[in-house]
Amino acid sequence: MNSILFSNPPPFRMDSDDLRFVHCKSVLKIPQGGTVFAGEINAGLYLCKISYDKLGATLAPVKPIYSPPQLRCVLISAFPRPQIAKRILFESACFGVECLIFYASQKCDVSYIKSSLYTGEFREHLIRGAEQACSSHIPQFRTAQDIESAIETASSLMPNSIKLAPDPYEATSNFSDSVKNGSSFCVIFGSERGFSNSERDILRNSGFTLASLGPRILRTDSAIIAALAQIPQPGSP
Numbered sequence: 001m002n003s004i005l006f007s008n009p010p011p012f013r014m015d016s017d018d019l020r021f022v023h024c025k026s027v028l029k030i031p032q033g034g035t036v037f038a039g040e041i042n043a044g045l046y047l048c049k050i051s052y053d054k055l056g057a058t059l060a061p062v063k064p065i066y067s068p069p070q071l072r073c074v075l076i077s078a079f080p081r082p083q084i085a086k087r088i089l090f091e092s093a094c095f096g097v098e099c100l101i102f103y104a105s106q107k108c109d110v111s112y113i114k115s116s117l118y119t120g121e122f123r124e125h126l127i128r129g130a131e132q133a134c135s136s137h138i139p140q141f142r143t144a145q146d147i148e149s150a151i152e153t154a155s156s157l158m159p160n161s162i163k164l165a166p167d168p169y170e171a172t173s174n175f176s177d178s179v180k181n182g183s184s185f186c187v188i189f190g191s192e193r194g195f196s197n198s199e200r201d202i203l204r205n206s207g208f209t210l211a212s213l214g215p216r217i218l219r220t221d222s223a224i225i226a227a228l229a230q231i232p233q234p235g236s237p
Contacts, residue, residue, distance in 0.1 A: 002134040010044075045136040047061070071095055073097045074099045074185070076102075076151070078192075084220055095233075097139050105146075185231055
């Protein structure tokens with residue numbers, strides 16, 4: 001945890017039973033009057049002075065600090081098993097994607113879709129990822145009933161983007177060869193069993209390039225990290 005995010009504007013408040021309070025006081029051992037990075041979700045990030053009291057702590061801004069801008073990327077993934085989805089949520093926020101869309105693919109396990117993760121718990125993992133990256137921005141989160149709906153949503157959010165579909169079986173180019181600095185991206189991943197043939201046809205007809213991330217078959221979360229790491233981050237201040 002490199003920063004702490006709140007849903008309200010400053011000054012920020014942590015109760016004594018808040019795990020973040022415990023982490024600051026007992027693990028990091030930040031002293032009375034010490035400083036931490038804290039901010040409002042999708043708003044400002046600040047260097048804050050911490051003041052402890054009997055009920056918790058107040059974080060008062062001292063000065064605003066730089067929060068990295070979001071990556072011009074919509075990330076689309078078929079619903080994976082929940083434990084993998086948690087990693088994808090976390091990493092998508094770490095990398096700063098603008099939107100994350102999970103969709104019901106033709107090969108995905110329908111039981112995954114019913115997880116409570118996708119109806120509320122997802123936000124916790126997005127926030128943790130942004131806190132790790134010391135950013136106040138969290139991705140938009142959406143779900144789609146099929147690959148066509150996911151692509152339609154992504155196209156409306158990120159028109160004129162470079163469209164890439166990592167596929168170890170029918171790739172026609174290397175992922176890195178299609179990455180261009182200053183561009184926006186839409187990157188889509190199939191289920192744990194890969195894309196179906198009809199989904200590949202839909203992708204090609206929608207302007208996606210089937211691209212290779214290398215010779216190894218990666219788990220979905222590992223493949224997503226490998227892809228996002230190749231997309232240039234917006235410039236630093």
